Amino acid sequence: MKRAAWATASVIPTPVELLALIVGLWFAVYVAGPRAGLAVGAVGAAVMLASWRRTRRGAQAGRGVSSARLGWAIGAALFAVVLPGVAKSTFAVSLMDRALVVSLIVLSLNLVTGYTGQISIGHAALLGIGAYAAAIATGQGHLSIVLAVAIGAAATAAVGLLIGVPALRLRGHYLGLVTLAITVAFPEVLQVHELEKYTGSFNGLSEFSRAFGPPVSWHWLTSERWHYFVGLLVLLVAIWLVSNLVRSAAGRALTATRDDENAATAMGVDIALVKISAFVVSAALAGVAGGLWFLLNNRSVAPDGFTLTQSIEFLLAMVIGGRASILGSILGGFFLVYIYQQGVQAFSSAFQSGSRNWADVLVVALITVLVLLWFSRRSVLPRTTRSFMARPASPVTRAGLVTGAVVVAAVIAVGVLAGLRFITSTFLNVVALQPAFAGAAVLLVVLAMPGGLAGFTRDLDALSWAEVGEWLHGRIVPGGVGADEQTRGVSRERERVSSG
Amino acid sequence: MTQLLQQTITGALTGSVYAVVGLGLVVIAQATEIINFGQAAMGTFVTFIAWSLLLRLPYPAGFLLGTIVAFVVGALVERLVIRMVPEKERTGLNPLIVTLGLLFVFYGLTVGIYGGQPHPFPQPFAGPPIDLHGVHIGRASLYLFGVSLALVLALYLLFRHTRLGLVLRATAANRTAAELAGVPTDRMMMLAWGLGIACAGVAGMLLAQLLSLTPNMMDVVLVFAFAAAVVGGLDSMVGTLVGGVLLGVLQSLTGVYLGNVVRWLHLPFNIAQPQQYRDLIALVVIVVLLIVRPQGLFGRKRVVKL
Amino acid sequence: MSEKAGGEAGTSVCSRGEDRATASADGAHPMLRVRDLWVSYGKLRVLHGVNLEVKRHGVVALLGANGAGKSTLLRAISGLARPDAGSIEFEDESIVGQRPSSLVHRGLVHVPERRPLFADLTVEENLMVGAYSTRGRSAIATALERAFEYFPILKERSRQRAATLSGGEQQMLVIARALMASPRLLLLDEPSLGLAPLVVRDIYRIITRINREQGVAVLMAEPNVGIALSIADLGYVIETGTVMSVGSAAELRGSEQVRRSYLGQGAAST
Ligand SMILES: Nc1ncnc2c1ncn2[C@@H]1O[C@H](COP(=O)(O)OP(=O)(O)OP(=O)(O)O)[C@@H](O)[C@H]1O
């Protein structure tokens, strides 16, 4: 309480606001280049910041926050609508488009896996079915693209039903195995000789010639921008759909079934129906995402786009973004495209050419500091390092210990890798190491950040500069702030569950 | 008739390797109640290490060293990753996500260090197939089968007839009780992971000499191994072996006879290239089996806490 | 008449416990010494500064109503629960933070409540697991013989799956399993739970024998005052996480405090 009042009274942004500002600006500059990006990013971030504070003050005073909502909408629109308008290249726009579609598929996965806890390693196959259905319907069926996407959604919904019904009988890992088998089988089915005339075997299907252009010809509205806005619209509709579903009585039951099936049965919820409908809706969304995927890739599909690797990427993105969270789905989608795919590539090329972008380095450094801070606040480290030590130490020395352990591990790893390289005389391929980074990130999230990025932002919200100072001077008492924070985290979790 | 026998034998020999991977899954699942989806990726990673060792070393030494490396990798993963997940959070999605994370870590390491191109893996008994009254048995397959069988037997003896095995079983059954009986259960967990991944590593080295070494070599194998373990109800070694062999035979027979079966059934289509369906039919069978009998063919019906 | 003695024990509450602790420390060193122990589960504080001592070869009973914290105290001593503060010394060495299994090697063995056993293993296999810390074939054989000597019924059942044993036999099995580790201090948690009075008497008779013949010290949680005090030298009455009174069996039997805690039931039964 005291902290929040201090934060709202001051013109100095709180740590979380600072982080949001920097990330927002960085993203805008990344997409639109220095001048336009700075302008749009600054205005957007300022509007969002103002409405953020207004919302908090309003919530404290118990007042309505409708004008703050308008501010939010304006700020979000600046990022979501104006930014692609002033983007520096068509590539930047199509990257945003890709992030939207990936967010959509992660959202779909989150509905079935994050909210109801039914593990699906099969979402790449669902995406593929949607994409192939759309491709076949437009190509061989000569249907309009809207109809084709609808057909794709219907097809995946049917498949979702087909998986969802037997999935009721399967618990945990068994469902994981079934969906894994489906994922492994899907690309093979596509390449079967008997289906070649429909699926085009390993080459897939493509009709680059018939681009999906905007309905009006206007030089500003390039086909990339048109794709982007269509994707944005679809994502917004999907968010509206999922958030209503999740907040409805059935939706709350959905979350309840994940946590405790017996309790949910006692509540009189028809679990079977809820679970199946989650699967069907999720599959339909994945199907729509598949249709958009097909468009996004210049109307082409190929089996190697829908393999086990993609399925796992979606799952990892969901976990990193935040389970059972809509914001988490979007963060996860953007993580997958910007950090995982683009970021690692940029990093490795910078690494190789020796040129380093200082802005990027600064952002990374700041995020690292905040993550470390948050670690020490959550008292996660004592938990994970307990076995290293007989007695709990202060958080700072714990942080130091873990940093030391990580450094040592990194040195060992580099040594081992160098040794292996010597033996095989091959070179380390940083881009190919990508999955290893994602895997490591996920392990870190599960070990220390169960709420994912979405939960991380929520936790940071409660961090003040005073605590940052205390942390820097090593005066946070063991168990004190951290323990407090942990219980707060728990109650917040509860709130979130009960409010849907 | 000879062809049928030939295919059955070939399939059974190959299937034994699924049993080895499946056995590794069973050992880990029993001890830590975690099904390791990263098993195949870890096995492949170790196989690549063994391959790079074998560039310099004679086969037996490389094979042995590879197995040891696999054991160490498994034990380290338990110590550094699995144990860090607090016991009360080892529920729901978490274990699965952790092992999928491991899958990606090891897959990424494999591709990052060794690249994606296939490598031939040295064969200890190269030579023409052995001719047994018209049935040809490849030396590589035979070797694979022999090692698999020996490994299964060794594990069986370890678990059933040694004190260490007894203690491992006790740890799996009730960890707290085992700890209170003086068993250092955390070391047992490391041991179980070490054994499990050693199985995966051995399987990887055996498969690599039969196929060729690629980072994705064992993706499908994981599904088959998992299925073999499920056939045994996730706690039976013999069941796992039988499951693996049955799957191998099924695959092998599908690859040759699916066309005939379709014709014989007068189905309205033809199968021109039945070998394309080898994995598919097996996957379909697995899915159906799981849905119809989730407790496995031999498993007792009981609550599985996995 | 007994009311007077009871009044004395009752008024002494905590300070009395400390008196005794220092008094016994004057003599031989205690085998186990717990000082100012605080334990909690999450936010729930269960033990609030408990002091306790067990002498070499002694038998000490923990008395107290359900939920008083007896099991928690035993769990903290054996390393299953982490104390927030306080010290636990076993044979003059601090054992806080040690794993239960390493304490077993040092001779401190905990037989927890509800008799957890390895249901799918045979009786003999269960015992063999208990012998993990014992090295050498002959030593294990001796330990097994000793266990069978105390619990002959287990020898008859040695090839049977543990899950198929009766409740009393299961309790015998867990105690026998603990014996396999050649303990010097046994922590027993409610060995009488859910058993017929005759069986309870048998088990306690064996516990007494183990104490006398093997010189094993015993610290046991036992809500049944009558039984507990019939074999214990010393009793600690625990109420909502603190030691309310300490005394010899005779003192406690007459204690008003104990009467109040148990509505006189336990005292009446002896
Ligand atoms: N694992 C746990 N998590 C949370 N609370 C616990 C846990 N174990 C025990 N408690 C609580 O601690 C308190 C003391 O429990 P404890 O088991 O030590 O009592 P006890 O004296 O052994 O009782 P009983 O005679 O019923 O066995 C109880 O209120 C109980 O609810």
Ligand SMILES: [Mg+2]
């Ligand atoms: Mg108790």
